[in-house]
Amino acid sequence: MKSRWILIALVAMAAMLFSACTAAPAAPAAEGEAAAPAEAGEAVTLDTVFSTEPPSLDPSLGSDTQSVWAVRQMFMGLTGFNEAAEVVPSLATEWSVSEDGLTWTYKMRDDVNWVKRDADTGEFEDLGPVTAGDVVFAVGRTLDPVEASPYASMLYMIEGAEEFNAADPAAENFEEMRAAVGVTALDDTTVEFKLKKPTGYFPAITGLWITFPQYAPAVEEHAEQWTEPGNIVTNGPYTLETWQHGAYMRYVKNPLWFDAANVQIEVIQGPIIESESTAMSMYEANEIDMMADPGWSPPLPDMDRIKADAALSEELLIAPRTCTYYYGFVNAKPPFDNPLVRKAFAAAVDRQSLIDNLLKGEQVPAHSFVSPGNFGNAAGDMDIAPWMVMEDYAAQLDQARAWLAEAGYPEGEGLDVLLMYNTSEAHAQVAQAVQAMWSEAFPQATVSVENQEWQVYLNTLLPDAPLEEKPHIYRLGWCADFPDAANWLIGVFRSNSDQNYAMFNSPEFDALVDEADSISDPARREELYKQAEQILVDDVTAIAPLYYYTYVRLYKPWMTNIVISPVTGDPIHEWTIDTAAKAAARQ
Amino acid sequence: MGDAMRSLLHHRLAVSSIVFILVLALIAILAGLINPYVLQGYSDALAATNQAPFAKQTLQDNYARPMTESKNPDLQGFVYYAGADNLGRDILTRTIYGARISLSVALVAALVSLIIGIAYGLTSGYLGGRVDEIMMRFVDFLYGLPIVIVVILMQVYFKAVARRGDASGIVGVILDANAALGGMLFVFIAIGALNWIGMARIARGQTLSYKQKEFVEAARATGSGSRRILFSHLMPNILGPCIVQETLQIPGYILLEAFLSFIGLGVDAPTPSWGIMINEGFQALRSAPHIILVPAAALSLTVLAFNFLGDGLRDAFDPRQRGV
Numbered sequence: 001m002k003s004r005w006i007l008i009a010l011v012a013m014a015a016m017l018f019s020a021c022t023a024a025p026a027a028p029a030a031e032g033e034a035a036a037p038a039e040a041g042e043a044v045t046l047d048t049v050f051s052t053e054p055p056s057l058d059p060s061l062g063s064d065t066q067s068v069w070a071v072r073q074m075f076m077g078l079t080g081f082n083e084a085a086e087v088v089p090s091l092a093t094e095w096s097v098s099e100d101g102l103t104w105t106y107k108m109r110d111d112v113n114w115v116k117r118d119a120d121t122g123e124f125e126d127l128g129p130v131t132a133g134d135v136v137f138a139v140g141r142t143l144d145p146v147e148a149s150p151y152a153s154m155l156y157m158i159e160g161a162e163e164f165n166a167a168d169p170a171a172e173n174f175e176e177m178r179a180a181v182g183v184t185a186l187d188d189t190t191v192e193f194k195l196k197k198p199t200g201y202f203p204a205i206t207g208l209w210i211t212f213p214q215y216a217p218a219v220e221e222h223a224e225q226w227t228e229p230g231n232i233v234t235n236g237p238y239t240l241e242t243w244q245h246g247a248y249m250r251y252v253k254n255p256l257w258f259d260a261a262n263v264q265i266e267v268i269q270g271p272i273i274e275s276e277s278t279a280m281s282m283y284e285a286n287e288i289d290m291m292a293d294p295g296w297s298p299p300l301p302d303m304d305r306i307k308a309d310a311a312l313s314e315e316l317l318i319a320p321r322t323c324t325y326y327y328g329f330v331n332a333k334p335p336f337d338n339p340l341v342r343k344a345f346a347a348a349v350d351r352q353s354l355i356d357n358l359l360k361g362e363q364v365p366a367h368s369f370v371s372p373g374n375f376g377n378a379a380g381d382m383d384i385a386p387w388m389v390m391e392d393y394a395a396q397l398d399q400a401r402a403w404l405a406e407a408g409y410p411e412g413e414g415l416d417v418l419l420m421y422n423t424s425e426a427h428a429q430v431a432q433a434v435q436a437m438w439s440e441a442f443p444q445a446t447v448s449v450e451n452q453e454w455q456v457y458l459n460t461l462l463p464d465a466p467l468e469e470k471p472h473i474y475r476l477g478w479c480a481d482f483p484d485a486a487n488w489l490i491g492v493f494r495s496n497s498d499q500n501y502a503m504f505n506s507p508e509f510d511a512l513v514d515e516a517d518s519i520s521d522p523a524r525r526e527e528l529y530k531q532a533e534q535i536l537v538d539d540v541t542a543i544a545p546l547y548y549y550t551y552v553r554l555y556k557p558w559m560t561n562i563v564i565s566p567v568t569g570d571p572i573h574e575w576t577i578d579t580a581a582k583a584a585a586r587q
Numbered sequence: 588m589g590d591a592m593r594s595l596l597h598h599r600l601a602v603s604s605i606v607f608i609l610v611l612a613l614i615a616i617l618a619g620l621i622n623p624y625v626l627q628g629y630s631d632a633l634a635a636t637n638q639a640p641f642a643k644q645t646l647q648d649n650y651a652r653p654m655t656e657s658k659n660p661d662l663q664g665f666v667y668y669a670g671a672d673n674l675g676r677d678i679l680t681r682t683i684y685g686a687r688i689s690l691s692v693a694l695v696a697a698l699v700s701l702i703i704g705i706a707y708g709l710t711s712g713y714l715g716g717r718v719d720e721i722m723m724r725f726v727d728f729l730y731g732l733p734i735v736i737v738v739i740l741m742q743v744y745f746k747a748v749a750r751r752g753d754a755s756g757i758v759g760v761i762l763d764a765n766a767a768l769g770g771m772l773f774v775f776i777a778i779g780a781l782n783w784i785g786m787a788r789i790a791r792g793q794t795l796s797y798k799q800k801e802f803v804e805a806a807r808a809t810g811s812g813s814r815r816i817l818f819s820h821l822m823p824n825i826l827g828p829c830i831v832q833e834t835l836q837i838p839g840y841i842l843l844e845a846f847l848s849f850i851g852l853g854v855d856a857p858t859p860s861w862g863i864m865i866n867e868g869f870q871a872l873r874s875a876p877h878i879i880l881v882p883a884a885a886l887s888l889t890v891l892a893f894n895f896l897g898d899g900l901r902d903a904f905d906p907r908q909r910g911v
Contacts (some may be wrong), residue, residue, distance in 0.1 A: 275870075276870075277869070277870045277871075277872070277873070280873065281873060284873070299870065299871075300673070301650065301673055301870055301871030301873075301874050301875060302871075302873060302874045304650065304874065305873070305874040350646075353646050353647070354646070357646035357647050357649055357675075358646055358649065358674075423851075425870050429673055429674065432644070432674055432857060433644065433646055433674055435857070436638070436642065436643075436644045436674070436857075439636070439637070439638055439642070440636040440638065443636055443637030443638075444637070448855065450746065450855075451851075469747060
């Protein structure tokens with residue numbers, strides 16, 4: 001009798017083991033299916049997953065790719081970007097600049113209306129046209145110190161913007177300062193910006209989500225709840241229907257949009273899944289249509305199989321992307337206040353091996369910060385930090401060891417270094433690979449890795465967060481908000497930037513980028529940006545760029561028209577789906 | 588006792604479990620000498636880069652299938668018998684080192700739980716009355732604490748302090764102890780804090796029933812003090828059932844450690860815990876299923892072995908259960 005019980009126990013254990021492995025993928029799949037039985041005659045649906053809860057759907061407050069993706073589906077701004085990264089008309093039909101380059105005037109179209117979807121009835125309510133006043137309201141709100149927008153400093157070229165953003169809300173002249181911000185509605189369809197200094201790329205700034213118009217009554221009535229379904233008022237091709245926090249999101253087509261007749265996809269929906277391997281199994285089970293923003297890229301462990309598989313390799317899309325993956329050094333934290341230590345650690349990474357053996361997405365080893373595809377990038381200039389990307393890695397390693405010895409830490413003796421990254425399977429693999437590279441390069445050094453959730457991580461890294469809480473080295477990527485080096489060098493590493501987590505502070509660098517910002521001669525600007533890169537990456541090595549991103553994505557064959565935007569937030573309203581093929585595959 | 592021992596030795600599964608556990612313990616202790624790198628003669632290659640065998644990674648070899656040779660020029664001819672993981676680390680080596688974690692968790696957690704639990708339960712049961720009432724309500728209170736959340740908070744707090752690098756006093760002592768244990772202190776605390784309460788209840792129950800027995804009365808009548816009654820009369824009687832119970836709980840400790848490591852709250856990377864290895868293998872399950880296989884098998888076998896051993900012990904010590 002006894003042996004039979006043991007057998008049963010063994011079988012039960014095995015069953016538990018396997019159910020433990022499959023339970024995770026099964027649960028969300030069931031949810032996705034319950035919400036969307038994809039049958040003929042149903043709404044045309046783009047099924048995806050969301051890689052994380054968007055931190056904010058408020059155009060003034062979003063700062064990460066997940067939030068910006070959502071804002072770009074729901075709102076439209078004065079300008080937009082086409083596939084070639086050029087600025088194109090969107091809400092504005094035309095714009096002009098004054099002789100001195102300081103006054104920009106935008107003419108807006110009058111057929112775009114504010115729309116609110118009633119959460120109970122599902123009715124769409126037309127709340128009247130989007131006016132120049134809505135743009136003025138939104139810009140003022142982004143700059144309002146009470147809102148504390150993390151991107152406010154991107155608008156500092158506007159007259160009075162920096163002063164208002166830095167003002168004390170209790171000050172007597174606070175409302176006067178708000179009024180002094182250089183953006184005015186000349187009439188309902190004309191908006192005028194006055195700038196402090198000529199900024200040649202200003203039309204790109206009005207394509208940033210932080211300048212997108214907002215509907216003041218909704219914001220004022222619901223305060224921070226205004227981005228919830230039923231409260232939110234939008235003017236873009238889609239609007240928010242459902243947001244189960246931490247679980248599920250669903251966007252629906254705005255039938256009252258001026259170009260609604262040309263929008264085929266009617267629903268974008270999916271669960272929030274924080275595991276890329278789970279998303280991948282959903283993709284292979286035909287439960288989702290893509291492995292791309294706002295979901296996940298294909299997981300690193302699956303890349304070899306995807307490339308070898310006849311069907312999956314056809315669905316794989318690899319294209320250059322204007323992003324750079326880098327490890328930043330907290331320049332203020334000893335021993336990384338010593339440039340030689342920073343250079344040694346930046347050099348002791350075999351970038352090509354990382355790409356060939358781990359990432360496998362045709363990324364390009366980086367030796368500068370601004371990625372290819374941006375105006376003013378120095379990626380092709382091999383005078384900048386060539387020692388990061390040498391053909392002969394052994395020689396590069398010797399150089400790294402020599403620098404560290406020169407800094408007073410032969411073989412890394414006495415170094416205890418913490419590398420931190422935000423929680424993700426892919427970042428963890430890169431971090432552990434780099435950790436091993438450093439351990440091999442500097443045998444006496446101790447390198448530990450640690451991860452934090454995205455929100456916590458950003459708070460740890462904030463320039464004014466306590467230095468002792470910070471790691472020595474942190475991981476971040478930067479993607480172009482608009483394809484110009486100004487967005488990268490001024491936006492991230494100018495000494496007063498909120499994104500300057502490296503705490504890099506060089507007056508010489510600031511002077512170079514400021515000069516480049518205030519002139520319009522392209523050749524001269526390019527030259528100045530190169531000099532700035534030379535300081536940032538080569539001379540003092542505030543950061544160690546690792547690679548320039550590529551888009552690595554999977555799209556099901558029934559995704560028939562994919563338009564990829566050079567900035568975050570693909571225009572899904574331009575995409576099409578072959579619904580018959582999709583339904584057949586999901587049978 | 589002789590009877591019990593004989594009974595245990597007749598329990599074939601229990602005996603094989605004991606052998607399995609002893610061999611595993613031996614492997615764990617000798618991991619530094621019998622891992623594949625040493626056995627295949629590559630220890631010099633590792634020593635040159637000052638890397639522990641379980642942390643040695645060769646990116647070119649990631650996802651290497653079982654029985655393939657390394658592509659690393661420094662490790663020419665080295666065979667990955669169980670394959671390599673996502674970072675090109677030898678899975679067999681990591682599994683062997685992982686046994687250290689699981690077995691030390693089993694040992695330490697069992698000892699901690701046994702010592703605290705018995706002392707607490709004995710005191711509570713023997714003193715009885717109001718003291719018993721208060722002590723047991725405290726145990727009830729501990730049952731209600733969400734212990735995993737407490738452990739997460741502790742981890743976050745101590746890691747933040749460690750990063751500051753100016754820890755002094757008790758916090759500094761705790762951090763040093765954690766470093767000395769390879770980052771396992773909090774796993775021990777989590778498991779110890781969670782499990783002595785059950786043991787305390789069993790010990791108390793046993794004490795309550797034995798303290799009414801005639802031999803205790805007799806001891807008291809002949810003038811024995813409390814200490815003598817506790818340690819010479821009560822303790823030997825409750826020890827047997829408590830040890831049996833504890834052995835049956837060991838699989839739970841091992842699984843809890845694996846679970847904590849699986850969700851990233853266990854030992855620090857790159858120390859290999861089976862839980863971490865299973866997590867890494869799980870991520871690559873679709874493309875490289877061999878990664879999860881060896882650590883999962885090791886974990887299941889170890890847990891089964893401790894279960895069978897506990898069963899055997901229970902049967903041996905409790906004649907009423909024999910043959911059921």
